[in-house]
Amino acid sequence: MKRPTMADIARRAGVTKAAVSFALNGRPGVSDPTRRRILAIADELGWQPNSAARALSDGRAGAFGLVVDRPARMLGLEPFFMQLISGIQAELSADGTPLLFTVAEDQRAEIATYRSWWAQRRVDGVFLVDVQLEDARVPVLEELGMPTVVIGAPVGTGRLPAAWSDDAAAAGTALRHLAALGHRRVGRVCGPARLRHTEIRSAAVARLAPELGMECATVATDYSADEGAAAARTLLTRPDPPTAILFDSDLTAVSGLTAAQAMGLRVPQDVSVVGWGDSALCELVHPPLTALSRDVAAHGGRAARMLRAAAGGARVADLEDEAARLVLRGSTGPAPVAATAGAAAVPAAGGGAQGANAPGPGQRQTVAEL
Incomplete structure (x- = not known):
């Protein structure tokens, strides 16, 4: 027909x-x-209506775009992006605006996509994710004049408005919780060092760990499950293995927990595990994962409203969302006695150590501020 x-x-x-x-x-x-x-x-x-004809008549495409520079196979396993996209799409679907989504093999290909979309009037604006330390996309998007909302910290983003939450504050929440449990040797499994949010988290950990009397060893990954497990094994086979590990994603945390158990270690009796990002994965493992949690779908919805306003010609300011809160589950507990012998107690901010009252498997407790 x-x-x-x-x-x-x-x-x-x-x-x-x-x-x-x-x-x-x-x-x-x-x-x-x-x-x-x-x-x-x-x-x-x-x-x-014919979108191409409408674009020719009034200059509007009636769609927004999102390009992700990550392997497609990983996106299907990454809860953060699935939650983010669902939040964006839920907001845009309210007025029937479609989201044009694609994967690019590198930043050069991503920039070529932006230029093509803008020249062909296929989108009215884009979401920019995974901001890098030296990000060539930012000046190009500014040059094109394409309405853009950055999903990430407003650092190195030029004049582009950003929807963000404070990763440094979240890192502090996790470290203080572990310090209150008596952990002094901590491992961290982060994402690629080129990403801006990795650098922000790393700087916060490097600044705060010494203040809490902690040593922190870091291993970088590509956020895949395989690299998360390998990073956990690397840390746990050190001569002075950590008694707790903070993972920068829930997927790597789940794989790291499984790797630790495969090595014969008990979680949390021998090693505590904290994930960054709280999805259903965190409650499907045993013990369930303590995790830094925030409503990523709602965050995506707010970013979508910002982009709709920017595409309509409004001046849009940066929007700071709530910082991640710590949801306590069974994967964190007091540091092993041998590891804490002779160590001075480091109370959590606001008083009161969390160790003795850490929830067991299946229990859930939210820490808004430690």
Whole structure:
């Protein structure tokens, strides 16, 4: 069945194509009864506006774009991006705006996609994710004048507005919790060092760990499950293995916990595990994972509202979302006695160590501020 056109509507209604155009676009030139009849026929025929023609007539594509520079195979396993995209799409679907999504093999290909989309009027704006320390995309998007919302910290993002939460504060929440449990040797499994949010978290850990009397060894990964498990094994086979490990994603945390158990270690009696990002994965393992948690889908929805406003010509300011809170489950507990012998107690901010009251498997406790 061929797609219905305005000519089909005009023939059915017994009017000119110009009258159909006036009616469908809400312009004067037709009577109210005629407008209602034309709209009813258009609905009956299942007519939809041609996005390419609309872009030529008013310069708007009626769609937004998202390009991700990560392997497609990993995106299907990464809860963060699935939650983010679901939040963006839920907001955009309210007015029928589609999200044009694709994967790029590198930053050069990503930039080429932006240039192509903008030249062909395929999108009215884009979301920028995974900001890098030296990010070539930022000046290109500024040069194009393409409405853009950065999902990440407003550092190195030029004039582009950002929707973000404080990763440094979240890192502090996790470290203080572990310090209150008596942990002094901590491992960290982070993402790629080139990413801005990795650098922010690393700087926060490097600054705070000495203040809490902690040593921290870091291993970088690509966020995959395989590398998360390998990083855990690397840390746990050191001459002075950590008594707790902070993972920068829930996927690597789950794989790291499993790797530790495969080595014969008990969680949390021998090693505590904390994940960054709280998804269903965290509650499906045993023991369930203590994790830094925030509503990523709601964050995506707020970013979508920002981009809609920017595409409409509004000046959009940075939006700081709530920092991640720590949800306590069974994967964290007091440091092994041998590891804490002779160590001075480091109380959590606000008083009171968390160790003795750490929840067991299946229990859930939220720490808004430690």
